[in-house]
Amino acid sequence: MAIRHLRTAFASQYQPGQPARLQAGEAFAEPGGDYESLHKQMKRLFNSKPGKKYGRFSDEIGECPFSSWLKDYLEDKQSFGSMTDRLFGQWQELLNGCQEEFQGHLMIVHEALADSEVVYLLILESDSALRFDGNQTLDATDVLSLSRLNLAVRIELDDWRSDNSAENYLTLVHGRGTGEPGELFIRLAGFTNQVDVEKETVTFLDAVEAFAKSSEPEKAGEVRSKAYEFCKEQHALGEPVEIEALSGYLDESEPQRFKEFASKTTELPESGVLHPDHRKVKKLVRIAGSGGGMSVSFSSDLVNQAVYYDRDQDALTITRLPKALREQLQRYLETREE
Structure with missing residues (x-):
């Protein structure tokens, strides 16, 4: 993994209706080290997220100009710094009209892989942590969360720039509970859903x-x-x-x-x-269901081997019980008998 360019900006909107604040960091070329480690962890979270959406850039360039700016950067018509200045400026403008509180770091990463190139847009969240300051006084501080990722998009640059222009070169992580900021992030990325x-x-x-x-x-x-x-x-x-x-x-x-x-x-x-x-x-390998105070799950390979279903009686017979389950049942029955 090699990061070609990376840049972050911290944005906050604490008073809806008031201008959002944004503080942009330096535009790094091949930062390596800790930045590579951070991005590797974010990629791990990205890949593991369920329910991702797939699509392409919106054709409404006026409302979603990021794809145009990204294209100019990739064609060396503007620098990475100039492109991200525009991106961060639009993010701040979108947050100006946000009616919900928000704070987070927007990170953009241009990564060169062995056989392809990708760009990530990610919203990094923070966790609260305690520490002792120089006077040994307990103090609260914020640290980057390495376990949460609720807003992110990945752009497959080779697919996007290919002659036949594949339809689903964007992958979106849009977690529940992200509210209006989540919708604004989708607008920032210019994502439009194409896959059911x-x-x-x-x-x-x-x-x-x-x-x-x-x-x-x-x-x-x-x-x-x-x-x-x-x-x-x-x-x-x-x-x-x-x-x-x-x-x-x-x-x-x-x-x-x-x-x-x-x-x-x-x-x-x-x-x-x-x-x-x-x-x-x-579902291909497990049969599961719950309701009425009962939850059952087992490998489909066990049907008619250790699990038998009687359709006429609507009854399930289970043999070869797991040891832990058998011990729980025995303890429960013994307690009831006492």
Whole structure:
């Protein structure tokens, strides 16, 4: 990982209706060291966030000029410092009209990877911490949070600048509870949603389930498990699921078999890429449900092996109980008997 350029600005809006304050830092070229470590941690949080959205830059350049400024910077028509001056100025202007309190560090990072380039916009939050000052008096201070990331966007520069201009080169983290500042951040980035994650999750599940059922019975469970593992690994990397890559992963001897099957049985996007919600994809390998004071979850492989469902009686029989559960039941019954 190598950061080409990085810059931060602290913005605050403590009195809605009053001008927001913004203090910009120095524009760094290849800062290395602690900045690399901080960015690495933020990337880890970014990749692990569930419910990310995928899209592209808005065509409304007048309202969302960031893409135009970024393009000029990448084409050496303006410096990184000039581009971020404009970006920070717009962020302050947006916060001027914000009716909710806000404070946070806006960080922009231009990163060069081994085979691609990306730009991140991130809002870094703070945690309160206690320390003893020079007079050994307890004092409260703010430190950067290394465990929270609720607003961030990643721009895949190669996809954006490609001739065919891929439709989903932006990945957005938009956490719950970010309120109006969260909506303003989306405007700042110029993000517009193009992917129906819910629909693509259903497409992914339908394709894998149909393929599993078409396989030999003893291999159906393996197909579901491998599909889930592949999806989980892609999520950890912060990447979508490429159907061709998944096809090769499911069957190395016939790497095109799943892709051809899925193309005939489901409506795949022309890009051959899906953005399934990995939390819902877990249905491939686990059966779970809760309600009426009960919560049950078990591996789908255990059906008709250690877990048996009687449809007529609507009853579930579980054998080979987990040790911890068995011990809890025994202690509970013993207590009741006493």
